[in-house]
Amino acid sequence: MQMPEPDRQVIAARDDLIGALRAIVPGEGVIADSDELSAYETDGLTAYKMRPMVVVLPETTGQVADILKLCADRRVKVVPRGAGTGLSGGALPLADGVTLGLGKFNQILEIDYDNRCAVVQPGVTNLAISQAVDQDGYYYAPDPSSQIACSIGGNVAENSGGVHCLKYGVTTNNILGIEMVTMDGEVLRLGGRHLDAEGYDLLGIMTGSEGLLGVITEITVRILTKPETARALLIGFPSVEAGGACVAGVIEAGIIPGGMEMMDKAAIHAAEDFCHAGYPLDVESLLIVELDGPQVEVDGLIETVSEIAKSCGAISVRVSESDEERQRFWLGRKAAFPAVGRISPDYYCMDGTIPRKRLPDILKAMSELSKKYDLRVANVFHAGDGNLHPLILYDANNPGELEKTEEFGAEILKLCVEMGGVLSGEHGIGVEKRDLMGAMFNEIDLNQQQRVKCAFDPEGLLNPGKVFPELHRCAELGKMHVHHGKLPFPDLPRF
Amino acid sequence: MSTQFRPTEDTQVCDVVAWALSDGTPLEIVGHGTKSGIGRTVNLSATLETGDLTGITYYEPSELALTARAGTPLADIEAKLAENQQQLAFEPPDLGPLFGAPAGQATIGGIVGCNLSGPRRVKAGAARDHFLGVNAVSGRGELFKSGGRVVKNVSGYDLCKVLAGSYGTLAVLTDVTLKVLPAPEKTRTVLAFGLDDAAAVRAMGEAARSTLEPSALAHMPKPVATGSDVSYVAQADASVTAIRVEGTEQSVLYRCERLRELLGALASVEELHGHNSATLWRGIGNVGPFVARPDRPVWRLSVPPSAASAIVNEIDGVCEADWYYDWAGGLIWLAVDPGTEDGGASIVRGALAHAGQGGHATLVRGDAELRARVPVFQPQSAPLAALSARLKAQFDPQGVLNPGRMVTEGR
């Protein structure tokens, strides 16, 4: 992976920069010691490592603004970092860059039930928000599997999803406002406790911008009332096709479940060995369908989904009769990544999205690729919204195997795009999928996206080397070739 | 003399913008022009109409997604979805009649371009939340795409979000892909009579926070309720608070009962079924109460619900106005007397500022002279306005797309 050439002058001036940073963030907030820096070398995409030049951990928005201003003045690159659980290398440090960690922004500032929202700092973990409002009967809906660790700021930057996003939306649908700081140190407030933007929806574009447009320093999230009840079905199928047909059948019946997750045989076995959730082992695919809402509604829908499942050839259907049982159904799914981690020295988690009905096609293609590359794959998916997480099993100690794995992964993602889907459903492009962007977008598309970057960060100092395969200077992107002359199509309908 | 272009192909849209660039003639961008009345007055000599870019080009009910050319009438899309018991969950309103245009003329590009959402916005999200993918022509005359046909997507910046609600000032939308959802099997609306504004907003808040999952919550003070198309509402001789539940039959009957209990503790209640319920919410979404008396400036305020009734109270104290609340109090529609100084801008925005809880006020209807004189959209802080201007320049460097529609400095 080619990263921007480190700037020797910046590295040479490191000590001076550290001094200036210490003047802004006193005490332990500036980390310059080589051993301590190594804790920040990587994020959840551990195949890539780089020691940051320096790490700074501010505690106030004012400090963030001062740090960014300082770095902008000295033309030093900055990499924002939340909890470092990202799976696409978005928080991968730069050798000549400052890693700006938001871990000390860990306060829940206000819970406002009247307006059904909470104001939190970006370093608060996703789960902590739900826990803070739990006793009053509320929760924050997007629930990534990493929710005990990942930060809400990282969630906004990655537009993260979770199993409940099918019904309740991803991050972008569940936040009302942010405070952010631009690379030149300007503090902006977007949105608030009201709905919709008063001008351009900058909040919408910040969400999922992977730390390239600004540093998020406060977030107003929507909180929802917990449903009256939730029940789940655990359904086993003799084939992946049958499972896929059931997913389509449920949607076609006009049902949007709270969650609809699928696992293939390899993932079922790994999960069952790991946490003994009681999954059937004689099935090729397993579906967990959760229905939530008023009891009468849930009971009715459970019936309907059972019938759809049977008509699709389900060979085992279990319905949760208690909340403990429902949670046991989820146990294996939620622990699927670590479970797979146990059966292989390493695994590589992919994240493409496809139109639901192509599920059997992509699985078939993957099993062929698995033979071609001689690498095993286990599959878990957010089946309801077509978001796949193939886990490719490999051993990094075998020379060349990581490269082979990455090639395999890239082929899967290109197939997703060919089938009408996209490169990333929720983990982001980062460095990982950066060079695949051309499979989805042409040069004009990518240039227009980079021009958005130019509006926020014209010098390209914030998290460079991520998302875009080629970096262009803003001046170059701004050029226009206007052809003076007549309308090329004189017969164009005019009135 | 004015020139009107009605392209039928994407390449022609590019050509028209290229012409505008070379000729130095900015373009007014419209669908069918039903909402030309929103935004600052732009007097441009050339118009690009997307009304001939029509047709649904992709619709897979089981994928919950639909792609249409930008000029496709909303009515065609809704009819197609209804064949499969599906709908656009953000409940797009038809604002044509508010501006004196016939009903049923809106194009999907216009709806998305103005980010217009109806009563269900409070539960299901806005147009922008259902806007999955786009093809558009920038002010550079280049056709670009963003997003896709799937809901889960973090592949590059989400340009759909800034294009929604950009009023044609960033790019000309040519194709839009929208998330679609199942239409509810059953709908019921519970009415509560005689609550004052503050009590009604509290009651709506309580219902919104309950497990009853209401899909719309509105309050009409007596003068507005009296003009309703639904006789139960019009003849109540009192203010009317309306809360809707939707879903499967059993669920709706149960929740309707619970809602009656909740509201029954505060006021006398009634319920609306099928046709009456649909008529009521259509009127609320389409700003039906203010269609008559087109001389009155109409404001749309988005506020934190807890601040709503105090803001209205302040406005009511100093000018002649009618109003009603949607989105559980988060949306206020307000019509002021035509004689009000600057169309009520200082009063309305002053009240917002005094409440100090954020939010924004848009002058949705006003005569051309008024819209040229007062900021139609809520003025932004200097750094935010500067960033928005930089963004505009990155999409439309020479300001050929609807310049001045949103703010005076060319956006």
Ligand SMILES: Cc1cc2nc3c(=O)[nH]c(=O)nc-3n(C[C@H](O)[C@H](O)[C@H](O)COP(=O)(O)OP(=O)(O)OC[C@H]3O[C@@H](n4cnc5c(N)ncnc54)[C@H](O)[C@@H]3O)c2cc1C
């Ligand atoms: C086991 C496991 C399971 C996971 N499951 C899911 C899942 O179900 N769904 C899902 O969507 N993701 C999942 N992830 C991915 C990851 O947890 C999410 O992307 C998460 O949102 C990242 O948050 P973070 O705080 O760790 O961010 P980091 O990894 O620190 O950063 C991620 C990106 O955000 C930027 N960033 C972080 N904070 C800020 C800020 N305050 N301002 C500006 N930019 C910022 C960084 O520059 C970087 O580009 C999983 C990861 C793991 C390891």
